[in-house]
Amino acid sequence: MMHRSEKVWLFLSFGMIIGFMLITGYQTFALEMGPPSYGERIDPQKVDETAPFDNPGIKQIGEDEYEVVMTLQVFSFTPSKIEVPAGSTVHFILTSKDVVHGFQVAETNLNAMVVPGYVQKITQKFDNPGEYLVLCNEYCGAGHQMMSTTITVK
Amino acid sequence: MKQSGYGLILLLVMLLPPVANLLESIMITHMHMQMPILVIAGFLMAKFFQQHYLQFFAKWNENGVPGILLFTIIMAYWSLPRTMDEALTLTSVEAFKFVSLPFLAGVPLRDSWPKLSSFWKHALIIFFTILFLALGWLYMWSPVQLCNNYLVIEQITLGWGFISTAFAMVVYLVYSYFMDFSKYE
Amino acid sequence: METIMNKSGKTQVIREKVNKVLGISLEDARLTKSYLSVAFLAILLGGLLGLLQGLNRAGLLELPVWLNYYQVLTAHGLLLVVVLSAFFTIGYFYAGLSHTLGGLLPKVRKMAWIGFWMKIFGFVLAVIPILMNEASVMYTFYPPMAASPIFYIGLVFIVLGVWMCAFGAFINVASWRKRNPGQHIPILSFFATGVFVLLFFGSLPVAIEVFTIIPWAFGWVETINVMVARTLFWAFGHTLVNIWYLTAVSAWYVIVPKIIGGRRWNDLLTRIVVIALVIMNITGGFHHQIIDPGISEPVKYMHVFMSLAIGFPSLMTAYAMFAVFERTARRKGGKGLVGWYKKLPWGDVRFLAPFIAMAAFIPAGAGGIVQSTNQLNQVVHNTMWIVGHFHLTLGMSVVMTFFGISYWLVPYVSKRVLTPQINKLGVIQTIIWTIGMVIMSGAMHWVGLLGSPRRTSYSTYFDNATALSWDPYLFFLAIGGTLLMIGVLIQVYAVFYLMFFAPKGNTEFPVAEVEEDAAPTPRWTERWGLWIVCMIVLVGMAYVIPLVDFIVNAPPGSPPYKTW
Numbered sequence: 001m002m003h004r005s006e007k008v009w010l011f012l013s014f015g016m017i018i019g020f021m022l023i024t025g026y027q028t029f030a031l032e033m034g035p036p037s038y039g040e041r042i043d044p045q046k047v048d049e050t051a052p053f054d055n056p057g058i059k060q061i062g063e064d065e066y067e068v069v070m071t072l073q074v075f076s077f078t079p080s081k082i083e084v085p086a087g088s089t090v091h092f093i094l095t096s097k098d099v100v101h102g103f104q105v106a107e108t109n110l111n112a113m114v115v116p117g118y119v120q121k122i123t124q125k126f127d128n129p130g131e132y133l134v135l136c137n138e139y140c141g142a143g144h145q146m147m148s149t150t151i152t153v154k
Numbered sequence: 155m156k157q158s159g160y161g162l163i164l165l166l167v168m169l170l171p172p173v174a175n176l177l178e179s180i181m182i183t184h185m186h187m188q189m190p191i192l193v194i195a196g197f198l199m200a201k202f203f204q205q206h207y208l209q210f211f212a213k214w215n216e217n218g219v220p221g222i223l224l225f226t227i228i229m230a231y232w233s234l235p236r237t238m239d240e241a242l243t244l245t246s247v248e249a250f251k252f253v254s255l256p257f258l259a260g261v262p263l264r265d266s267w268p269k270l271s272s273f274w275k276h277a278l279i280i281f282f283t284i285l286f287l288a289l290g291w292l293y294m295w296s297p298v299q300l301c302n303n304y305l306v307i308e309q310i311t312l313g314w315g316f317i318s319t320a321f322a323m324v325v326y327l328v329y330s331y332f333m334d335f336s337k338y339e
Numbered sequence: 340m341e342t343i344m345n346k347s348g349k350t351q352v353i354r355e356k357v358n359k360v361l362g363i364s365l366e367d368a369r370l371t372k373s374y375l376s377v378a379f380l381a382i383l384l385g386g387l388l389g390l391l392q393g394l395n396r397a398g399l400l401e402l403p404v405w406l407n408y409y410q411v412l413t414a415h416g417l418l419l420v421v422v423l424s425a426f427f428t429i430g431y432f433y434a435g436l437s438h439t440l441g442g443l444l445p446k447v448r449k450m451a452w453i454g455f456w457m458k459i460f461g462f463v464l465a466v467i468p469i470l471m472n473e474a475s476v477m478y479t480f481y482p483p484m485a486a487s488p489i490f491y492i493g494l495v496f497i498v499l500g501v502w503m504c505a506f507g508a509f510i511n512v513a514s515w516r517k518r519n520p521g522q523h524i525p526i527l528s529f530f531a532t533g534v535f536v537l538l539f540f541g542s543l544p545v546a547i548e549v550f551t552i553i554p555w556a557f558g559w560v561e562t563i564n565v566m567v568a569r570t571l572f573w574a575f576g577h578t579l580v581n582i583w584y585l586t587a588v589s590a591w592y593v594i595v596p597k598i599i600g601g602r603r604w605n606d607l608l609t610r611i612v613v614i615a616l617v618i619m620n621i622t623g624g625f626h627h628q629i630i631d632p633g634i635s636e637p638v639k640y641m642h643v644f645m646s647l648a649i650g651f652p653s654l655m656t657a658y659a660m661f662a663v664f665e666r667t668a669r670r671k672g673g674k675g676l677v678g679w680y681k682k683l684p685w686g687d688v689r690f691l692a693p694f695i696a697m698a699a700f701i702p703a704g705a706g707g708i709v710q711s712t713n714q715l716n717q718v719v720h721n722t723m724w725i726v727g728h729f730h731l732t733l734g735m736s737v738v739m740t741f742f743g744i745s746y747w748l749v750p751y752v753s754k755r756v757l758t759p760q761i762n763k764l765g766v767i768q769t770i771i772w773t774i775g776m777v778i779m780s781g782a783m784h785w786v787g788l789l790g791s792p793r794r795t796s797y798s799t800y801f802d803n804a805t806a807l808s809w810d811p812y813l814f815f816l817a818i819g820g821t822l823l824m825i826g827v828l829i830q831v832y833a834v835f836y837l838m839f840f841a842p843k844g845n846t847e848f849p850v851a852e853v854e855e856d857a858a859p860t861p862r863w864t865e866r867w868g869l870w871i872v873c874m875i876v877l878v879g880m881a882y883v884i885p886l887v888d889f890i891v892n893a894p895p896g897s898p899p900y901k902t903w
Contacts, residue, residue, distance in 0.1 A: 002608075006658050013654035017647045017708075024643055024712050025172070028636055035713045039633035041894035044483075074902045099484050099900050100565065102721050106790030106805045111630055111717050115565055116483060117894035118632040133805040137721035137792035139409065139477055141484070141902025145798035148806075179637050182884055187641075311887040318879035322872045329868035 036112040036122040044116035047071055047097045064088045072114050073097040075143035077134060082151045089125045090151075102137035105151060113138065126153040161198025165256055168192060178242060181301065181308035182315045189232055189255055196260015203261055211265050218269030221262030222278060228259040229282075233289055235300035235309075242303045276327070283323045290316030362845060367437040368752040370451055372838060374430025375749060377459070378423050379834045382738075385418030386827035393779070393820025396813050398797050408796035409475040409903060414466065416478035419733075421497060422462060424583045427741050428538075429454075429504045431586065432531040434752060436508060438848045439525035440515040447507040454503030461496025464489055475903040477794060479576065480552075482568045485899030488556040491549050498542050498549070505535040516865075523860055526609060527850060530589035532867065533613040534582055537620055540874065541578030544571040544621075555899060562896025566633055566889040570625075574882060577624030580733060581649070585616050587740035590693060591660055594744065597851035598689045601667030604659040606853050610864040612659075615652040618874045622881035623649045626711035630720050634885050639713060645881055646711035653704050660697055688765030689757075689849075692743030695773050699735035703728065706784070721794075724787025727780040734823075735776050739769065742830055747846055749837040756844035761833050768833065772826040779819025786812035 002010075028034040047053045052069045056078050061067045064087055071078045072094060084090055094103055096116040104111045105124070112122045126132070136147035167173060168191055177188040204211055215221040231237060232255065240247040267275070292300075294313030299306050363371075388411045394400035395408055402408050433451055437443050443451070467489060468474035474486035512524060512532050524532060548571035554560045592609050596602055603609070625642040628634065665679055673679025684690050706728045709715050719725060746765050750757050787793075791809045800806040863869075 002605075003662070006662070009658045010651075010655065013651060017650060020647055020708065020712050021644055024714065025176075025640060027714050028640055029172070029176070033714050034636040035630045035639060035717050037632065037634055037636050037639060039635070041633075041892060043895040044897050045895065074900075098897075099902055100481050100569075102792070104721065104790065104792065109714075109718055111720050113628075113631045113720075115569070115632055116897045117565055120632040131804070133790070133800060133803045135790075135792055135795075135800060137795075138481075139794040141900075142407070142409070142475075143902075144409075144794075145796045146800075148798075148800040148803070150803070176637055176640070180635075180884065183637075183641065186880060307888060307891060310891055311884050314887045315879060315883045318883055319876060322875040322879065325875060326868065326872045329872070333868060 036120055038119055038121035040119040041117060042095055042119055044096065044098075047095055052093065053095055058082055058084070061091075066090045067093065069093045070103075071095060071097050072101040072103065072136065074099065074141050075136070075147035077103075077136075077147070077149045080149035082149075084126060084151070084153055086129045086153050087125075087127060088153075089123060091123045092121065094120045094122070099140050100138050101140050101147070102135075104135055104137040106133040106135065108132065111137070126151070129153045157198045158200075158202035161195045161200075161256075161260075164191065164198065165195040165252070168195065169252060181238070181304040182312045184238060185233070185312060186315045186319070189251075192252065192255035193229075193260040193263065196256030197264045198260075199256065200261040200264035204265060215262065215265055215269070218266035219274065221266030222270060222274065225259045225263045225266065226278070226281070228254050230285065233285065235293075239301045239303055276330075279323055279327060283320050283327065286316045286320035286323070290314065290320060362754065363434065363437055363752055363848075364442055366448060367434070367443050368754070370443070370448060370455075371430045371434040371437075371748070371752045373455060374426045374433070375745070375752075375834065376838070377455075378426035378430060378741075379745075379831050381418045381422040381426065382827055383831045385415050385423060386824055388412075388415040388418070390820045390824045393816040395797050397815075397817035398810060398813070399817055402796075405472075407472070407475070409477070409794075410469055410472055412794060413469050413475055413477050417462075417465060417469070420478055420579070422458075424579070424586075424733075424737075425458065425497070425501060428534060428583060428586045429501075431741075431744060431748060432508065432527075432534060432589075433504070434748060434848070435527040435589075436511050436531055439528045439850065440511055443507075444511055444514060447511045450503050450507035450510075454500040454507070457496050457500030457503060459500075461493045461498075461500060463493070464496060465493030472903065479572060481572070482552060482555070482563045482565050483897035483900050484902060485552075485556045488553055491553050491556055494549055495546070495553075498546050501538055501542060505539040508532065508535040523606075523865060525850075526603070526606065527589060527593050529610060530585065530593065530613055533617045534585050534589075536617055536867070536871065536874075537578055537582050537585065540871070540878075541575050541582065541621055543575075545575035548572055548575075558899070562898055564889060564893050565897050566631070567886065567893075569631070570628065570882070570885055570889065573624040573627040574621055574878075575624070577627060578621050580729065581616065581620045581623065583733065583737045585613070587693075587696065587737045588612070588616075588656055590740050590744055591656065591697060593851060594747075594849050595660075595690060595693050595851075596663050596667065597849035598687065598747075599664070599667050599684055601663055601670070601851065602854050603851040604663050606857060606860045607864065608655065608659065610860065612652045612655055614864065614870050616649070617870055618877060619645070619648050619652075621874065621878050622646075623711075625881060625885075626716065629711075629713055629716040633889065638884050642881065643711065643713055645877075647708060650704065650708050653700070657697075657701070657704075686762075686766065688762050688769060689743055689746050691766055692746075692769045693740045695769060696736045696739035696743065699731055699739070699776075703731040703736055707732065719787055721792060722787035723783045723791045723793050726793045727783030727785075727787060730776060730780040730783065734780065735773070739772060742769070742772070745830075745834050746837070747849060749834055750841060750844075750846040751848050753838045753841070754843060754845065755837060755841040756846055757837065758841055761836060761841065764829060764833055768826050768829040771822055771829070775819045775822030775826055777819075778815050779823065782812045782815035782819065 042050055053071050056069045056071050058066055058068045058079065066084055066088055068082060068090055070092060094112065094114045096114045098116060101114045103114050108124050110122055110124045112120050114120050130153055132151040132153065134149045134151055136144060140147065168188065178184045241251050290313045293309045293316065296309065300309055391400065391402065391411050392408065392415065395402055402411065433443065468487035474490040476484045476486045480486060508531055512528055516524065548568050551563065552568065555563045592604060622645040626646040629639055664683060668679035668682035671682040673682035710719050710728065746757050786809050789809060798806065
């Protein structure tokens, strides 16, 4: 019932899907490039009293390694204006104090959903100096288009 | 014949260490994904055995009941929490899993199913529905951790997995009870 | 009793014959005309709102305070995603059921009308708070943003209206099967069955979500489980888009071969595609949550497979379509490796529009495969890339197929004919639409890769250099949007001309036949109960893990917020 060429086509199609699976799996589990999936729970109405979000800010935790504890709320990021030296790896620990927000840094692969009640983690190495635009990419209200800040890499 | 080949490929893929590790890392995918896929692999490979050992199947599995009993025993065995735990810790049990599910469950299932009367078919589905409801209840409400390798939350998840599978089987039973296929054929 | 059954059976047989000769009955025609009218009014209004957004994103237009960007966007989404698609799909498939099953049963027709008014009522309820700026929550309405409760009640009526139509279709198909033992459901009705099964099961999760939201929006319950709501939404959201895709696919398999004067692709493979899409669809919705917190990486990885698996029937379709084209063109004397394409009726809008729609699905489907893969999704999630993607899939592949259908379906139900002038106008419309969509969606894809976010009104982010560098690309949104608006106007004109003013005559409902030497299709394809059971098992596999985790290990819930 199937033409030979169709069998070849379907074989290639299936192979392509499996190829995507293999590459994705290799990147996720061997290279640790998986999507941000941290899931610690937090009371979304008591973010300010819960460690580490009672003290948001940037902290050096090793040579060329920084940790940024950040809260997202309408329509701002706390802390805003982050500065790190070029070549540093930055670990972001994020949560939301109200609605669902997005954490995206243009020109990098930083992109994570920040959902109230959950702690999200994502890491990025900043090699090139410059000013990076941080923005909220999940619609969060009337001032959504203003919700942004910058990361300066020197 | 080709499907026997596909079945073998499926079994070999399941044997690959990264695939096995991934599926065994979560309790529910271990029991509700890896194990059924192994049975399906055997189901596909059954064609090969049926053709090469025609006599054997005709002699020992004439009305399908012995085969389906074997299938049921193997499936019930692998539904126990302890067996999963052992599969993760003992290599011999793990090996037994990869042999028993395809060859002692999948192959007899394929050989027996067409031979069974509709009474036995429905009895089997009803048996598994009850078994799954019971296991769902066990996994959800068990106050203790049943497996050393899996957390209580995974246990509860597996319980819901059993309940939702049982639900699907109930839907099927109701459907085949109320549908008179002869009217449509 | 027996004689009564026989009698009604006989009248039904007579009715079927009458239907074949005289075309659609007036009552069935009125139903489809009403559904199509609402669909095309929705595209007129929704298109206009889309143009306003395009102009705003390009920095050319500041929207007034009483009708801000997010109100416009919510209404645009609701009009095109819910109203246009639902009304077109139902109008088209009910005409198909009427044609292939020998007319709608009177009670089914009544159900479809009740469904029609429930949806209209629900839609009016939902629009009022949007206009009052009480529901600027987008059509995804993620909690803890809370719209006015009226908005959600409106959605409930829309879902109930859709269910009415789904059950109407099931009743009609079941009754036909009883009257025609041993026969396969006609292929178009087979597609319709698949679509309505998906509409019902796909909208169950969103119905559950909305029922948990309503008491919370009224303030009777203090908090809500955000991740459960989100997960339930996407179990519905992605199914919905695939439902229109399946609707478009039905025209590709069944209608287009007839229009080019050929025969249908292998019946069994066609039915397998429908069954596969029905079984695997709902689990695909999970790829909207790839960068959400609280779902472990192995679970996300397994969902990649569930999402990519949907690509397989689509790739089967791609082969089938081009095989049908080649076979038909060669029969007409087409020659050469690719030279046969000259034999296809390029000047016929009923072929041209769906053909471009199919061609657009090649990049659109490829983009879909790319973005449902974990790491690649992270690059484009919630950027303009996604907007570009669904304007390519829905705005081109689906909607252009709908346009192509309208040039024979509307005259069929209004008992008029497609005039050469309107055909020419349709060809022009198709070209304008194609250019507009390619410009707009291309620019969206590109600027999305650079990082420009979706669902955001025009912003330079305090004159940030990166954001300013996106402006030239965003300008193309205005150009594309303007072309598309011209396309909408032509299309709506053509539809209403064909419905009320075109010359009277008989238009055929083009359903292609299978090849003469086709092998009979096996009986098992008709076991819908079994497919539904398979679907439930697969949905269980996909959703039990995250939902149990979100419910058992739930964080304290969130109160409602109105942030606009």
